[in-house]
Amino acid sequence: MHFVLPADVGDPASPSGGNVYDLRVAGDLRRLTVAGDWPCPSDVTALEQTLAGIPDGDVVLVDGLVGCGVPEVLIPHARRLKLAVLVHLPLADETGLSPEVAAVLDQKERQVLRAASAVIATSPTAARTIKSRHGLSDVHVVVPGVDPAPLAAGTDGVSELLCVASITPRKGHDLLIRALQKIDYEWRLVCAGPIRPFVETLPRDDRVSFPGPLVGEALTRAYDAADLFVLASRNETYGMVVTEALARGLPVIASSVPDALGDGGLLVPADDENALVAALTRWFQDQELRAELRARAGARRAILSTWDESTEDLRRVLATLRP
Incomplete structure (x- = not known):
């Protein structure tokens, strides 16, 4: 079985949840990386050649970032291969797209997913969205796993905040910083992730630091210092950094x-600055809420899935495509 991936998978300068997911579940799949400005590449030659080199009838898993924007390449090969598409984030859901570009990407993705032998999403919510949006009868779910980790030591139990995410509009750093600036408390925020x-465009504040992408021991230290x-x-579509924190x-x-998140923390409405201000204000002012959130995190920590379980779930889906 084969796995077609973006070429930047494994690049420590470009960590992302999707890339980590791909690497952790790949296992013994034959990895085939293709370079390109996905999902809208200027040249599809590398992808075309990669797929053409796979024998008829083989099972091929394609990362949706690579495949969903190029139906003219994927669909002809879907007729001779057992093609599965892994959707991390529907293409049209990326923040900042014009309505026209989003509509084109949505249409292209629909064509690819309807031609695939199997579609895999990384969360139940994403699966429901994909089924409804593209008129699919079945979308498999393989949620990310997480590595067991020791409990974070924290700092003073309140003031050290950590956000791990690429600095892009979709991740809402602008909302977060504006919300914190409205709160009268001595907080500090570390925003770890690739700097875009x-x-x-973000509000300037000396209490906010941007150390860039952190991996390995540096990321472990950042989690350990956070409150x-x-x-x-x-x-x-899922939010792997959340389960890494809960672990x-x-x-x-x-x-x-x-x-x-499940029941492991406080979920606030998306793109709602006032709700975020209220939640963070409660965190700083309410000792009982802080104790409750720690207890919720501990309970969720005990039941998180492992990467071995995720890999096995993916194998079961792909195995159904074999003759």
């Missing part, structure tokens, strides 16, 4: 991550 041009994990995303027993306040 969007960072230049609260915050994520103000406008849209997510360390960190309290969480977040939006757009119902499947990752």
Whole structure:
């Protein structure tokens, strides 16, 4: 079985939930990476050649970022291959797209997913959205796993906040910083993640730091020093950083991550600055709420899925495509 991936998978300078997911579930699948400005590449030669080199009837898993925007490439091969498409985020849901571009991407994605032998989403919420949007009868769900981790030590139990996410409009750093600036408390916020041009539009504040993408021990230290994990995303399909925080027993306040968060924290409405201000104000002022969120995180920590379970779930889906 084969797995067609973006070429930047594994690049420490470009960590993302989708890339981590791909690497962790790939296992013994034959990885085929293709370069391109996905999902709208200027040249599809590499992808065309990669798919053409796969024998008829083989099972092929394609990352949706690579495949969903190029139906002219995927659909002909879907007729001779057992094609499965893994959707991390529906293409049209990326923040900042014009309505015209979003509509075109949505149409292209629909064509690809309807031609596929199987469609896989990374959360129940995403699966329901994809089924409804594209008129599909069945979408498989394979949620991300998480590595067990020791409990975070924290700082003073209140003031050290951590957000792990690429600095893009969809992740809502602008909402988060504006909300915190309205709160009279001595807080600090670390925004760890790839720094994109969007960072230049964010409110300036000496209490906010942008260390760039953190991996390995540096990321572990950031989690360990945090008192609260915050994520103000406008849209997510799952939110792996949330389960990584919960695996360390960190309290969480977040939006757009119902499947990752479960009952493990406080979920606020997406793109609602006032609701975020209210939730964060309660965190700083209400000791009972802080204790409750720590307890919720601990309970959720005990039942999180592992990456071995996720890999096995994916294998079961792909196995149904074999002759």
